Amino acid sequence: MMRKRRMGLTVAALAAATMLAACSTDGSVSPSATGDASAPPPAETQASGGEWFDQAVFDEQFEQRSATFEGDPETPWLQYIDGPMTDTAEWASDEPMRVCFANASISNPWRQTGFITMQQQLAALQESGVIESMEVRDAGDDDNTQIADIDFFIAQGDCDVYIISPNSTAALTPAVDRACETGKPVIVFDRGVDTDCATTFIHPIGGYAWGIDTAEFLIDNLEPGSNIVALRILPGVDVLEHRWAAAERLLTEAGMTVDDHFTGADPTEIKSIITDALSAGEVHGVWMDAGDGAVAAIEAFEDAGAELPVMTGEDEMSFLRAWDERGMTALAPVYSNFQWRTPLLAVEMIANGEPVPTEWVLPQEPIEEDERADALAANEGMPDGHYARFGGEDLPGFPEAWQDR
Amino acid sequence: MSAVVGARPVRRRRLSTTAIVFIVLAAVLVLSAVLVTAAGKPFFTAGNLAAVLTLMSILGFVAIGQTLVIIAGSLDLSVPYVVSTASIIGAGVMAQGPAGIVPGVLAALAVSAGIGAVNGLIVTGLRVHGFIATLGVGLIISGWLGTSFQGSFGSAPPEFRVIGATLIAGVPLSTIIMLACAALAALLLHRTRLGHHLYAVGGSASVARLSGVRTKVPVVVAHALCSMLAGLAGLLLLARTSVGSPTIGSQGGYDLMSIAAVVLGGTLLAGGVGSVLGTIGGVAIFAVLDNVMSVLEVNPFLKDFIRGSVIVLAVALYAWRSVQRRPPRFRPGKEAAP
């Protein structure tokens, strides 16, 4: 029975597939147009399935850390590294634009903070008549849902511009391609996709830069041979994997002993891991690929009566505050949260027919000890899950919109 | 004997649970259309219907399999990891090009069926409750996935991806395949000996055993079929995303959602009673609900709240109706009929 059934299913699937290859379909995809392997994927995502470290990208981001950024440092969300520009004259329009935004999710504090910033930016642009409306679909961290969301936007035919914050790189590539085929401008930000069809791909320098900044800081502040515990959220997410790939490479080269763990961003887990590590021996340094939960790690040292480590966290407020209160040796790397403003500002530029950088690399500067006080002062009253470099101080809703979530 | 038979009062046919599922679905559809229209947006557009049907198809595969397992009196929490495994294996084999499609599909389904058989053997042979057995197997697979695959893996050739992106008369091909599987599963349940045995074992394993049914076989087969359907879901996701992904199954939360959809479709969680048609209705209710919330741009967090409430309310509706009662002989009220 079972075999018959399985064969039946397979046969049915295959028959359907061949039949469809023959008959023309109204689908938004045709095999030839999905750009199978025709577009050279950006190097950042080539590591799929294996080792995440990519020397070329590492070198590139190493350079970009000290690159000169075009534009006003007062508005870092508009800065970019000089490079190829996309001509947008064809989309120039006086009409307010209807924006369709396919968001991966707002399931962590970083994305929540960014989304608030984005909505405030939207309000400002609606005020100035650039944007008429923004329809948001939230995929709840699911590739399949996000693909359906994008296809829905395309089928609806109601969008003047697409903004996509992909849930994952490779899986969303075909859907982004389909959006590009509509001929409307497509703005991709945060995580990338394996196609360069987008009008602009907005992102901070990248995960390697984070890894380099943090590893160099630990190496500068610790003796070779020190024990470093690395706290990572989860495997398989490229922006996070790149952070660790670069840091691990540099730390190991510098002769550090590193021990990495996945925490699921759960502070309980973090505290247990540190406690176990401390019970096994001394821990001199803590490396994190995201800052929320850093306080639990610090408290684990305090509760065990151990000396506080040299530590890298993130520009999340709880970490900055804990760092400040305890006077630790620490660094707050930044994955520029202000990038959530940039896509809407790009829409404004497109509406004006101004060229936009094809790959829009935003600055990404860690907060060092001497900048900490300023960062704390500028974000007075913000909740713990807020990010210091959110870049929304000049927006109309500041600060209430970020304070009362 | 005739006296005994004759003494039985007339048994009135009541609305079947499946009928109620579809009445609820219709109500949800109407309500959705009203809400969406009131918000000034179109609901019954081709694009939107395609979106609903696509959302249905993936959960549909998993839920059909879950129906079989639940009818047999077990349950399967390992499905998300089977989905991911199938997508990885399919993508790995298909990376060589169109020639890999058939081997890829076969390999993915074979491995999925193997995982399901293991689930079934642990449940029947080692007598571990399905909840723990499949939770454990899920953990085992997730460890393998997490260790061996960091990020996406392999790729699907365009010829295979067509399955994920084709519409026939406005209906996604994936939905048609899902409905075909549903029909096969319904045939299996109602027209084959194995199907009858599934109901028998789920209704009461000891009674089934005493009736000469080999109680282990149907449970193992149900688990194998469930995993195979999860594997099909994984392949379909592969066709949609073009790459294998070790997390694609957990992203969708298919374990608890499929169980919820099955129960929403009127199948008894305790086993022995249920239908595939009802499950399709349950899946459709979820899909419409999700779609409406997307169209109305409901806060993502509030979506979960609404989902949870609807599950409970709908199931309460069936449960309230299906409290088993013998038909009364006399009018139960204050005054008896003469």
Next chain:
Amino acid sequence: MLRETRELLSSIGVPDLDPALPVRQLSVAEQQIVEIAKAVSLDAKVISMDEPTAALADHEVSLLYRIVEALTARGIAILYVSHRLREVFDLCSTITVLKDGRQVGTYPAAELDERGLVRLMVGRELSAFFPDRAADAAPGEVALALEGAGNGFVDDISLEVRAGEIVGLAGLQGAGRTELLSAIFGADPFTRGSMRVGGEALRPRSPRHGVRAGLALITEDRKGQGLSLSLTVAQNALGVVRAVFPGRTAAARTELPSTLEELALVARGLDQEVQFLSGGNQQKVVLARWLAVAPRVVLMDEPTRGIDVGAKYGVYEVMRRLTSAGVAILMASSELPEVLGMSDRVLVMRDGRLVGALPPSASEEDVLALAAGAEGAEAAA
């Protein structure tokens, strides 16, 4: 499939059972028939029947007799397990006696009589099937009274049970005896009429209400409704006290060993799970459960179903002891000898109503005629 089923049912002599009905809706007798049909459909050469009549009323037993005869005529061997000695002699050609897991002996049926069979089963001579009534037995106050009571399953029930009295409840399967008992107990409450317990007007709305009022219900389905099978003897025996009168638990626990001793319970210990006890010993645990709350009225539904002759006698003794202590007993049973042998009065039910009362001196035929609604039977009542 329906047609095949109908043919199958005809072949064993029940052409009028609707194959399309869910089994749940069938009476126990009809379900039994389905079981047999299932075995026949598998072309079984040997069919074993374990207490096939346990759930059947005498009237339906004759149908089973016909089926068994039809099957043996087709060359099918029947292994018939029963506590009902009359059936054994009626149907069987060879009798094997088992006791305590061992085979006592196998004899041609013709070589045994009931008395000899009982001796083999019990291992000693039983002087009588039923213990004698206490000599000074005079019924006391009315302990339970119903007046025009009814619900969805029984109607217009009026009866009285006095303290120290055993009232038997006879009727065919499906006549409503079980329903009446559970209505009195509050499990399926009356919706009309009045009820008095010990002189106080009281209509239990729930089993708990019934227990608090001094009622006890010993159900016909011991394993499904009477016991918590995977719990121990002690946990079961204290189950009702703990559920309804938690304050009395300590006292009940102290009394438990002597209660069980009196009941002559055979078990490995108080911590043995009841599922491993024999039917008779399980029934004793059920009795212990209820004795622990000292009920005023005990409702018994098939109190000796599926237990061996020795244990039956033990149950009867407990009933006598209870009545001499002033407890009222309302007992439903399908075994007419038991009803007539134990009861002070016999009430007969048919189609959910009481159709008559008979003295214990009545014959089985009188009871059957009344229960089956034969011509003139009502007049006789």
Next chain:
Amino acid sequence: MIATAQRSLGQRFLSGLATPSGAVFVLLVVLLIGVIAMNPNFAEPGQLVRFLSRTAPIAIAAIGQFFVIVSGEFDLSMGAVIATQVVIAGNVIGQDEAMILRGIALMLAVGVVVGVVNGLLTTVAKVPSFIATLGMMLALYGFVRFLTGGAATGNPVDSFREIGRGALFGVVPYPVLILLAVGLLAWLVMRAPFGQTLLAVGDNPVTARLAGTRLVLVKTSAFVLSSLAATVAGILLVGYAGVHPSVGQGYEFQAITAVVLGGAVLGGGRGWVLSAAAGAISLELLFTLLNIAGIDATWRPTVQGAIIIAAVALGAVAWRSARKPKPSRPAGATGPAGTASIPTTTTRSGER
């Protein structure tokens, strides 16, 4: 007639260990020895107490889950309750010491309400508890995140966090004391008529109802105990780790696993409450062992899954063999006991 001969304490202890509820303690000791062998530091009293302190929340959650499981139900909303309580602690108590008592009262009230709703949905509305509590889980997670925009404002005041972080006289952590108190309380509850009735309800609800049990009340109480345990676990976790939306996530599955590891049977009627706590501690020891053994972090779920299945499978075998009946023999019965059908009778009857 009843074999009342008392077995010696040692015999009872040994036969207790042969049941799954006892075997978990053997597992616990084995794992503890394993951990200490790989990291001798762990044997220091201070380390052990700190370990116990950090397992307190999951052990308490497992104790709560036990009540529900033993009554034949599931509570999947536990993790969501913990998350809710954590967020309430962060947002309601905040930095205001005066709010601590009111905050705790609110948390307990929320716990009771969730339990009552779960219980009524299961008993009155007849929704299977798996679905009812799954719905509650989604609804709670969703509602709390909707109200708070996904993140709490920050950790509550330190004096409140002391409950989960501090120690009595700086030696015995409060969580350990609370765990001991909860364990003792749970043990008493299970010995009391209520606990025994709960077992009976889990074994056979029909029998229990006919014995006069108020099913609605008893089962609902089990759900209330479960969400109260989750509330206590939440209070400890806020102290231990601080406020974060992911605190508590997955606790329902961990707690259920711990309860099953502790020998309770899904479906109800069997189990010992302290074994549930032991199951939780064993699970944590297992994670610690994997950590110390340096097993690649990504492989940990695999090892965990395999061990859970193996433990439960062995447990099932243990139940079957441990409760194999000895044939009951009436007093006065003579003759050889045991025939071919029950060969082990004579040799084993002395053990019990």
